[in-house]
Every structure is written in structure tokens, then in C-alpha cells.
Amino acid sequence: MTSVTRSGSVQGAGGGVLSPARLGQLLRRPEAGSLLGLLAVFVFFVVAAGQIFVSPAGFASWLNVAAEIGIVALPVGLLMIAGELDLSIGSVIPASSLTVAIISGHYGLPEALGIAAALTVGLAVGFVNGFIVNRSGVPSLIVTIGTMFAVMGLTLGLSVLLTGSTSTSVVPAPFYKAILGQFVGGMFQITIVWWAGFILVAGYLLHVSPVGNWIYALGGDRKSARNAGIPTDRLTIGLFMLSGLAAAFVGVGQAMVYQSAQVAGGQSFIFNSIMCVVIGGVLLTGGFGSVPGIVLGTITFAMVNQGIYFTGFDPNLGSVIIGALLLLAVLMNDTFRAMALSYATRKTPGGPKP
């Protein structure tokens, strides 16, 4: 099986000749449930919404949403596989958005400086999260709720102090607008390309590099991982910094797209990213999951989120579908995980039984 090489490739998960043996192996992978979920959701909206859903505009609609959430969901997923949660992303996004808007918009300094400062904000919040989690032993859920509120308050206070307002506009130079805030073909956000880049990096980290083994071990059992010689403290801080960086990146992108930044906003990313990750087959308590799964979960989430507008249904029902989908996904993922655990070697007829 070529699970390692095809990480990050959405099509790869379903490609090739599906002999029964290969199908069996496929069903035992962490992303099996989310692949089936995605297919079901796709078919549902093609039937319910019709031609428009499969038009370029239809694709752009959910791809744009998926790309923004997806960039955050990937590192959040890695953290979750390592047994940690990060809620602080919800305030890092507006904080970094405002940082770039204040530096490059309000003060008119170069965009490169504003962007670098915004990304540094994300890295710094991530470092603080990881540091406190390591030192205090307090669950990361609590620690990152704390930093989320702290960052939110700081953002509001500093924004009012520096600009006298809770929102700031920024007009990026054409180069930065092109690489961070452009709409390709008038509808596809350039963020989609960046998302692809983040998928490759996360896929490499988790499935190809030895660090991936450390992440799984950390999520499986922290103490044993440390006894095995894994630098668990450094790894934890690094993963939190990665999610801080990704959240800051999304914040910068938003500032470039909308050409303004507000103190509020970003909170929806907290639960949405966690939902994408869980729909993608990552175990909430850590130790199990995959990057293709997270990507599939993100696409599924975005499709439901946007697809409802293409149908004749009341858009308010979208949340009902997402809620039901989440429950269904967790139930299904439990089943597939049980199958993965019971997977004994096949093919040899009359062969060994456990």
C-alpha cells in the first residue's frame, strides 16, 4: 500500500483498482469514514442543488471557505493527534489581521514588516501556549481558552490605544494583494494555493518525516513517549507555534482580501476547525488520524456550509446538517477505528487467526 506517498492527495485516496483486498485496507485507514461522508454530501448537493453546484462558481464557493478553515484545521489536527487542543486560534486570527492593518495601513509602513509582525504574533502566542501546557500540566483546552481571552483583550486594548478605533483599513501594494488576497479568475481565492502548500507541509510532517512518529506517540502516551527519548516539550511547543503561525497567516490573508481588519471575528474558526478535524477521522483524545482525513473533513464541512445556499432549503438548516454530520462522523469513525484494530493479516487462506 502506498499510504505514505499519497498523503495530501485527495484523489489518491480513492484511486486505483478497487479489488476487495484493497477496499478492505482502504476502509481501515483513518480517513475512510470522511471519504464516504464526503461522497454522500457531494451526491446529496448535486441532487438537491443541481447543475450550479458543480459549476466553477459552485466549486469556488466551498473551496474558498475550505481553504481558509483548512489552513487552520491542519495544524489543529496535528495538535489533536498529539493529544492537545488549541482554541486560541480564534483570537490570533483577528489579532494578526489587525497587526498587519495597523502597521501597514494605519502607520503606512512596508507590508513585509506588517506581515512579519503579524506572523510573529501567531508564533509568540503558540509558544506561550506550549510553554504553559508543558510547565503547568493544565489541560491545553483550559490553557488556550485563557490565552484566547488574553489575546482578545490585548487586541482590543491596543487597537483602541493606537488607532482610536476597533477597525483599521489597509490598502496592500499590488504584489501583496496578488500573492495573498487575489481572486483567480474572479472567484477562486489565492488562499486555495496556500492551503495546498500547507497540506504538503503537514502531510510531510505527519506521514513522511520521523516527526510524525513522535506526534502519534505523544498522542498515544506522553510519558512513554518521553521515556522513549522523544523531545516531547519541544514537540508540543513546536506544534502550538505551527497552529499559531497558520492562524496568523489566515488573519493576514483576510486583511489582504477584505482590505480591513476588525477586532471581532475569528471565533467561528475555533469550532469549525475542530469539526473539520473530527469529521476527518482524528480521534479527539489523540493518537489517531491522518492529513488526507483532515483535508476530506474540511471539504465536507465547507460543502455543507456553502452547498445549502444552492438548494431551495432554508439556509438556517445548514447548521442542523452540520451538527448531525458531526455526530454521524464520530460514530462512523469509531466503527472504522474498531475495524482498523481488528485488522488481521489477510489473503493467506486458512491462515492464522488471532
Next chain:
Amino acid sequence: MTHPVLELRNVSKSFGPIDVLHDISLKVNAGEVLCLLGDNGAGKSTLIMTLAGVHKPTTGEIFMDGEGIRFDRPKDAADRGIATVHQFGGTFPLMSIGRSFFVGVEPVRKFGPLRIFDRKTANQTAVKAVQEFGITRIDDGDRLIGGLSGGERQALAIARAVHFGARVLILDEPTAALGVKQASHVLRIVLEAKKRGIAVIFITHQVTHAMAVGDHFAVLIRGALAANFMRGEKSREEITDLMAGGEALADLGAEIESRMGPHDGPPPQPAA
């Protein structure tokens, strides 16, 4: 005269005012199985953790190859080749055999500037190592640890320790949670490790299992060494009586033994 691989001289351990281990002297040679017997709360776990560098002895000394040593943390003991395998073997049920075998010491290939976890080598090495211990049913390194039987997990954990150069293997109740057949697999693996010249410390409260593989026996009662004898010097009944605290009532011994042996029936009913 060669030195024992590991030797304890007059080791005591107290936690505050509580004496958990009292004046323990023990040695284990290469290619020898030392069985450490004792009821729950006798201090077996504390003794293991002292050997594995988790606790430091309050008084007394530890020698390895005749040389006095001091473990400041578990890694020091691991670096000297002291490996502990716990009751449930693998601690990463959702990791594959190959991945968990190499946790922390991943085999790596280079691809340009990228470091690549060599999954194929990891799987092959892990499967080969465990098959050499006679567990031929494990033939796919992609299987998850959680899907293995208790005995297979023990075998894998022992094979891993030996593969990474363990000289002293501490097995903490490896057969306690296993059925009769699985337990006999594990006992065979203990003998295989012994044959390879590894010093094995086998902790158990199942006298039958101890007698099947032990060369040397030590019985702990309330933190003190109640008996220290070689294979064949004491009968099974005598050992059981010792573990029960020396109450040599034959019927009490028999009752305790029947409760301690593995069985498939319901737990004994309390007397009405």
C-alpha cells in the same frame, strides 16, 4: 569469577516515614531468570522502579558488572541496558507495529534535504525481531498494536527491548492478565531471552509461572526479603505459604492458590 550483571546491596527505600523496601540484597547473572515473588503491596513495584531509575534508593547501593552505579533518571538505566516491560506491553495501541517498535529511534532515509521515516525497514525489522522469538503470527508491520493479543504485545515489547540491546530485562507481571495458553507463550519467550544471555527479572505472583522458568527465586513480604533460594530448593507449597506470609496452613495455601491461578469462571462468591 565474573560479576553479576546487576546486584543490589542492602537497598532500602522510604517515602517519608514509610519504609517500603527494607535491606534488600539481590543479584542476577547473565542468562539467568530471577523470579521476584510477592503479594500485592509487598514492594515489588517500588523495587522495579528503583532498578529502572525512577526512584533512588534511600540507602544501599546498586552495582552493574561489579561497578557501583547511580541512576538519576529512567533514561540512565535504559542507557545501561535495563529495560522494563509492563503488564500490557505496548503503550501505543493505535500505532502500527513498525511505528511503535521504533518510537524515538526512527530509521531515516534522506531525500534531498528531507528526512524520511523508513517505514519499510521499520516494519521488516520489527516483524523479524518478534518472529525470532517464535511469534510467527505477526507478519505485517502495518497492523495496529491494539489489534494484537496480550501475549503478542508482551512478545513484541520483549523483542523490542532485546533488539535495542537490553542486558537486563525487567518483566512486570507479564502473565497476570493472560489466559493459560497466552501465558505459556510468554514463558517460552522468557526462556528464549535467557538463552540469549540476558539477565531476566520476572515479577509475578503466580507461583506456577515462576517455577516454570525461574533459576533463582526471591520472595518479598512487606518490603523485606523473606526468602532467597535456588531452583529446586523449595516446593510449590512452601513458596505459596511464604508468599501468604508464612501461615503454613495447608488449606489456606490451597485456597489462595486456587484464587491466584488463572481461571475462566466467575469470581469466587463471598461466604454468606
